[in-house]
Amino acid sequence: GVAQVDLKLNKAGAQAVVFSQAGVATPAATALNIAPVAGSTATMKxxxxxxxxxxxxxxxxxxxxxxxxxxxxxxNIGDNSTIVTVSKKDAGSWTLTGNTTLTAVAGVISFTDLGATNAAGITGAQLAFDATGLAEITSATVNLPQPQGAQSIT
Incomplete structure (x- = not known):
C-alpha cells in the first residue's frame, strides 16, 4: 500500500524527519532532510x-x-526591506537624537546612535517602534539624566 502523510512544520530551520510503521521491527527508514524557511513578517519584537x-x-x-x-x-531572515522608525512615546520634554529610521538586514534592525537631550532630568522616557502593516511596539521606560547644574523635572 501507499501511505500519505500530511506534514506541517512551523519551525524554520533544518529538520530531519523519519517515517516508520507500527508493528514492523526494522522498517526501511530514510531520513528526509528539509529546510523550511520563515514566512512573511507578521510581527516585531x-x-x-x-x-x-x-x-x-x-x-x-x-x-x-x-x-x-x-x-x-x-x-524572517529573508526580510531586507521592512523599514522601522523609532520615535518618542512619552510626553516628556526631551528630544530623540540619532538615525531614527532603519531598514531590516536579515530580519533584524539594530539601532546604533540613538540618544536623548533634555533641559532637566526626565522620569519615564519611552520609545515607540513602527513599521507599515505591523503593530507598534514600545520600549520599557528609562530615566534620562539631568544636565550638569539642572534640577530634575518629573
Whole structure:
C-alpha cells in the first residue's frame, strides 16, 4: 500500500524527519532532510531594550534591536526591506537624537546612535517602534539624566 502523510512544520530551520510503521521491527527508514524557511513578517519584537545615556545629550547606553518574526515566531531572515522608525512615546520634554529610521538586514534592525537631550532630568522616557502593516511596539521606560547644574523635572 501507499501511505500519505500530511506534514506541517512551523519551525524554520533544518529538520530531519523519519517515517516508520507500527508493528514492523526494522522498517526501511530514510531520513528526509528539509529546510523550511520563515514566512512573511507578521510581527516585531524588541529583542534588546534601551537603557539610559550615561550623560545628558549622549547616546543610549544600550541601543535597541528589533527582530522581525513570522506568524510562528521564526526570525524572517529573508526580510531586507521592512523599514522601522523609532520615535518618542512619552510626553516628556526631551528630544530623540540619532538615525531614527532603519531598514531590516536579515530580519533584524539594530539601532546604533540613538540618544536623548533634555533641559532637566526626565522620569519615564519611552520609545515607540513602527513599521507599515505591523503593530507598534514600545520600549520599557528609562530615566534620562539631568544636565550638569539642572534640577530634575518629573
Amino acid at each position: 524588541l529583542t534588546t531594550g534601551v537603557s539610559a545615556p550615561q550623560a545628558n545629550g549622549g547616546s543610549f547606553a544600550q541601543q535597541p534591536v528589533i527582530t522581525l518574526l513570522d506568524q510562528f515566531g521564526n526570525v
